[in-house]
Amino acid sequence: AFLLNRSSDLRLGKENNSLYIADGQRFSKTKTNVLPISLKNEDDILGFQFDVVLPKGMTLALDDEDDYSVSGENVRAKNHSLSCNVLGDGTIRIVGTNLSNKKIASGDGILLNMGINVASWVENGDYAIQLKEVKVTNTARQTLTCSNKSFMVTVGGKLGDVNHDEAVDVTDAVLIIDH
Numbered sequence: 001a002f003l004l005n006r007s008s009d010l011r012l013g014k015e016n017n018s019l020y021i022a023d024g025q026r027f028s029k030t031k032t033n034v035l036p037i038s039l040k041n042e043d044d045i046l047g048f049q050f051d052v053v054l055p056k057g058m059t060l061a062l063d064d065e066d067d068y069s070v071s072g073e074n075v076r077a078k079n080h081s082l083s084c085n086v087l088g089d090g091t092i093r094i095v096g097t098n099l100s101n102k103k104i105a106s107g108d109g110i111l112l113n114m115g116i117n118v119a120s121w122v123e124n125g126d127y128a129i130q131l132k133e134v135k136v137t138n139t140a141r142q143t144l145t146c147s148n149k150s151f152m153v154t155v156g157g158k159l160g161d162v163n164h165d166e167a168v169d170v171t172d173a174v175l176i177i178d179h
Contacts, residue, residue, distance in 0.1 A: 017041045017144055019050060019111070019131050021151035029118045029155065032061045032069070037131070039076060039111040043138040045104040047080070052092040052114070053130040057122035060084070060092050061115030069115025070094060075106050077112045102138060124156030 004125070018040050027033040037052075039045070061069040066085040080096040087093055096112070104111070132148035160168040162175040 001079050003142075008130050017043055017045075018146060018149075019048075019134050019138060020149070021129060021131070021153070023152075025151075025153040027118050027153055029120050029122060033116045033118065033147045035114045035116045035129070035153070036075075036110040037114060038109060039104065040108040041104070041136070043136075043144065044106055046101055046139060046141075047095075047097045047137045048077075048104075048111070048135065049093070049095045050134040051087075051132045052094065052168065053132065054090070054092070054116065055122075055127040057119040057127065058127070058129075059117050059119075060086060061117045063115065068092075070113075071113045071115075072073050072096065072110060075110040075112055076107070080104070112179055118155055122155055122161045124154075129153055 013170060019116050020038050020040065020170045022036065025035060027035075039048075063069045068086070070082050070084045072078050072080055077096050079100075079102040080098045083097075086092050092114075094112070096113075128150040128153075130148060130150045134148075135144035136144050136146070137142060160172055162172040165171075
């Protein structure tokens, strides 16, 4: 979780406002992957901004209209407009706002989902995704800044999925025996 850096005039005690990527995220090279980014917050949040740094060979997917694939549907940011841009250095900046100042109530759960593609040349293994420059605005219109944090994701199929078709079945057993 992020450590919250509050200026001295802000009330202390709600120190676990944080963005995180849950453990166990596994990416495939054969399809667009969904990366849930979660928010654990004790303060009600009006807006947020953060940057995502992906490892080499991973890119933000495009949806059917050639827009960046970042979705707040059916998650905590469902009432917020999401803006996404890839900066010159490849960093992905995501901003969530609501013109009616609807809040994201305190709680813990998926804030938004990102579509991620993995190039075929990326080797199977563990890779770090960094969340940085995280800022949230609380209902008192104060900006809360969180520290940078990295999270591990795994590229490669399920254990035992020899042919990488996202299923462990008899075909995998036959391939293992053939090997």
